[in-house]
Amino acid sequence: MSWLSEWAAYLPQLMSGLGVSLMIAGISIVAGYPLGLVLSVMVTAKNLAVRTLALAVVEVGRGAPALVILYLFYYGLPKFGIAFESITAACLALTWNSAAYSSEIMRAGLQSVARGQLEASNALGLSWRHTFFRVIMPQGMRSAIPGLMGVAIQMFQGTSLAYAIAVPELMKSAYNIGSQDFNYLQIFTLAGICYAAISMPATWITVYFERRLARQT
Amino acid sequence: MDAFSAVLQGLPMTLMLTASAFAIGIVGAVPLAVGLSSSNIVVRLACRLFVDLVRGVPIIVWLFLLKFGIQIGTFKFDPVSAAIVGLGVVSVAYLAEIYRGGLEAVPRGQGEASGALGLSRGTTFLHVMVPQAFRIVSPSIATYLTGLLKDSSIASTIIVAEMVFQSQSFARQHPTMEGILPYVLVGILYIALSLPVAYLSRSLDARMRKAVYV
Amino acid sequence: MTLSEIANGKVAPRTGIRLDNISKQYGSNIVIDDVSLHVEPGTVTALIGPSGAGKSTFLRCINLLERPDAGTIQVAGHTIEPGKVINAKDLAALRSTVGMVFQSFNLFPHMSALKNVSFPQQKVLGRSKSEADDRAMQLLERVGLKDKANQHPGRCSGGQQQRIAIARALALDPSIMLFDEPTSALDPEVGLEVLAVMRELADDGMTMIVVTHEMQFARDVSDTLVVMADCKIIEQGDPRAIMSDPQEARTRRFLRAVLER
Numbered sequence: 001m002s003w004l005s006e007w008a009a010y011l012p013q014l015m016s017g018l019g020v021s022l023m024i025a026g027i028s029i030v031a032g033y034p035l036g037l038v039l040s041v042m043v044t045a046k047n048l049a050v051r052t053l054a055l056a057v058v059e060v061g062r063g064a065p066a067l068v069i070l071y072l073f074y075y076g077l078p079k080f081g082i083a084f085e086s087i088t089a090a091c092l093a094l095t096w097n098s099a100a101y102s103s104e105i106m107r108a109g110l111q112s113v114a115r116g117q118l119e120a121s122n123a124l125g126l127s128w129r130h131t132f133f134r135v136i137m138p139q140g141m142r143s144a145i146p147g148l149m150g151v152a153i154q155m156f157q158g159t160s161l162a163y164a165i166a167v168p169e170l171m172k173s174a175y176n177i178g179s180q181d182f183n184y185l186q187i188f189t190l191a192g193i194c195y196a197a198i199s200m201p202a203t204w205i206t207v208y209f210e211r212r213l214a215r216q217t
Numbered sequence: 218m219d220a221f222s223a224v225l226q227g228l229p230m231t232l233m234l235t236a237s238a239f240a241i242g243i244v245g246a247v248p249l250a251v252g253l254s255s256s257n258i259v260v261r262l263a264c265r266l267f268v269d270l271v272r273g274v275p276i277i278v279w280l281f282l283l284k285f286g287i288q289i290g291t292f293k294f295d296p297v298s299a300a301i302v303g304l305g306v307v308s309v310a311y312l313a314e315i316y317r318g319g320l321e322a323v324p325r326g327q328g329e330a331s332g333a334l335g336l337s338r339g340t341t342f343l344h345v346m347v348p349q350a351f352r353i354v355s356p357s358i359a360t361y362l363t364g365l366l367k368d369s370s371i372a373s374t375i376i377v378a379e380m381v382f383q384s385q386s387f388a389r390q391h392p393t394m395e396g397i398l399p400y401v402l403v404g405i406l407y408i409a410l411s412l413p414v415a416y417l418s419r420s421l422d423a424r425m426r427k428a429v430y431v
Numbered sequence: 432m433t434l435s436e437i438a439n440g441k442v443a444p445r446t447g448i449r450l451d452n453i454s455k456q457y458g459s460n461i462v463i464d465d466v467s468l469h470v471e472p473g474t475v476t477a478l479i480g481p482s483g484a485g486k487s488t489f490l491r492c493i494n495l496l497e498r499p500d501a502g503t504i505q506v507a508g509h510t511i512e513p514g515k516v517i518n519a520k521d522l523a524a525l526r527s528t529v530g531m532v533f534q535s536f537n538l539f540p541h542m543s544a545l546k547n548v549s550f551p552q553q554k555v556l557g558r559s560k561s562e563a564d565d566r567a568m569q570l571l572e573r574v575g576l577k578d579k580a581n582q583h584p585g586r587c588s589g590g591q592q593q594r595i596a597i598a599r600a601l602a603l604d605p606s607i608m609l610f611d612e613p614t615s616a617l618d619p620e621v622g623l624e625v626l627a628v629m630r631e632l633a634d635d636g637m638t639m640i641v642v643t644h645e646m647q648f649a650r651d652v653s654d655t656l657v658v659m660a661d662c663k664i665i666e667q668g669d670p671r672a673i674m675s676d677p678q679e680a681r682t683r684r685f686l687r688a689v690l691e692r
Binding site: 192195200 | 269270272273274275276277278279281282285286287288367368370371373374381384385388392393394395396397400401403404405407408411
């Protein structure tokens with residue numbers, strides 16, 4: 001049997017895995033970015049306790065491997081009686097990841113807004129809320145867009161690690177098929193193609209945005 | 218045995234994986250970066266496709282492909298070599314992209330001035346472009362190294378006995394509360410290990426900013 | 432010894448340039464439109480005109496940083512025609528005969544001042560390190576920067592950087608020097624240091640073509656003033672004559688705008 005017909009046979013099972021992968025990635029992004037925004041403001045807070053807490057959350061989320069955070073949620077916390085479904089653990093771990101990474105990007109974006117904007121807003125007597133949400137954030141987020149897209153791609157690829165806690169995502173589906181027929185080369189090649197088919201165009205779009213932004217500024 | 222010494226047992230392997238893959242990447246990325254900035258469109262696109270493909274597939278997939286998918290005659294990768302080759306190839310792709318960015322960031326005037334002086338293309342590349350590009354990218358390379366250190370943990374999924382693998386086996390043997398310890402410790406250890414590199418990267422970055430490039 | 436004698440190690444072989452019917456366009460955008468210019472050996476030509484007139488591009492055609500689409504260039508025994516393929520060796524030889532100084536200096540930031548001046552000599556002329564270093568030191572001393580020899584460009588002022596750049600170009604024994612707005616990136620008083628060095632070079636008889644906005648320098652130092660506007664040379668001749676009595680309305684407008692500033 002040729003590779004192509006084998007692939008055709010495997011594809012439905014892989015697609016359901018891919019659906020799970022995309023769902024986990026989607027949740028970690030939708031939940032992670034707002035958290036990241038909050039963290040990005042918290043790390044610049046005047047209150048030392050708030051700042052330290054936010055910094056710790058960010059540094060652990062970025063500094064520890066995603067796999068370790070995943071294990072911490074899935075194997076670690078149950079030992080204290082806090083147990084999650086494997087898919088919930090994956091979502092929580094990747095959300096922490098994406099919040100930490102995106103907060104750094106958003107912080108850099110917010111900091112890149114010229115000081116004069118803040119001064120002008122203050123001089124005009126705009127409230128803190130208006131200054132932040134209407135003046136600083138729109139400008140800062142614009143320059144953060146390519147970076148945030150990069151984190152989204154990273155999260156999608158990161159879902160493959162959920163294989164290690166037996167989440168039935170793309171990688172796990174591939175492994176299951178592979179261990180039935182022992183045709184690992186075909187199945188992992190196909191899995192790789194599935195990941196690349198999403199990551200590569202996403203990367204190209206990111207690069208496009210990056211270039212457009214670089215031209216405009 | 219306590220959790221900390223269990224985790225530490227995996228430290229040499231983690232460091233070995235990281236160092237080997239980094240060495241492969243640092244060297245292998247050079248020709249690829251040259252290809253990425255080649256004026257020949259076929260060469261450039263081929264290199265671009267290679268880089269984007271390698272980066273577009275998660276590391277765990279590359280490791281499984283090498284470990285389980287490759288069998289040439291009687292040759293099969295053992296877990297450690299599969300991890301080194303896999304992480305090495307991924308490093309090649311990421312670092313090539315970093316190098317290319319650095320080469321592009323060297324001001325146009327540098328190439329022009331070299332041309333006006335009559336310096337050959339080879340001399341210009343080696344003595345004018347590369348040293349400046351290296352200074353520009355050294356903070357990014359340091360950042361990548363910390364990323365690679367963390368990514369080496371993925372080797373545990375193909376049964377390489379590095380730190381995360383050791384944490385796992387300790388946790389499995391200790392179903393009590395003590396079992397959470399290795400995960401906490403290994404997380405702290407990764408952060409601690411990347412501190413010197415992050416510090417180096419930050420000081421390189423500061424030095425870069427101080428240097429007035431006119 | 433004069434500056435150019437130090438530069439050449441002997442009295443400079445004086446070379447002129449003949450540029451005939453040079454044209455250059457990017458896509459459909461014409462930058463230089465059929466321009467001819469003959470420069471006599473040992474003379475200084477000042478090239479002035481509004482920005483966008485094609486002055487810099489024209490200058491860059493002389494050492495082939497830009498390859499003209501049409502026209503011939505005769506310089507230092509080389510004849511360059513658009514269709515003719517030039518090999519890398521001839522190109523390097525031509526470029527070392529024609530020294531160039533840029534508006535943005537373009538010193539190598541990762542090399543000391545001394546290395547900036549010495550390194551191209553070793554690579555292009557094949558001089559030994561000690562020979563090149565000696566020559567570099569002589570030239571740095573001559574432009575008043577002997578004490579900066581071991582500094583990197585980042586630690587030098589703009590005026591100092593530009594003087595190092597002049598020394599770097601002179602180190603290759605050029606018989607012609609091109610200056611592309613050498614003082615435009617500098618504060619006025621700092622620009623004077625650079626102009627002083629250029630004046631000295633002109634007094635020594637170096638053939639020079641200078642794109643500049645420094646009207647006083649153009650009037651006092653140049654032998655020929657060339658006015659470019661809209662991709663063409665619209666007027667050329669004695670600088671004092673043109674400045675006091677421009678023949679073209681476009682020149683008059685330009686001079687009034689520059690002098691009244």
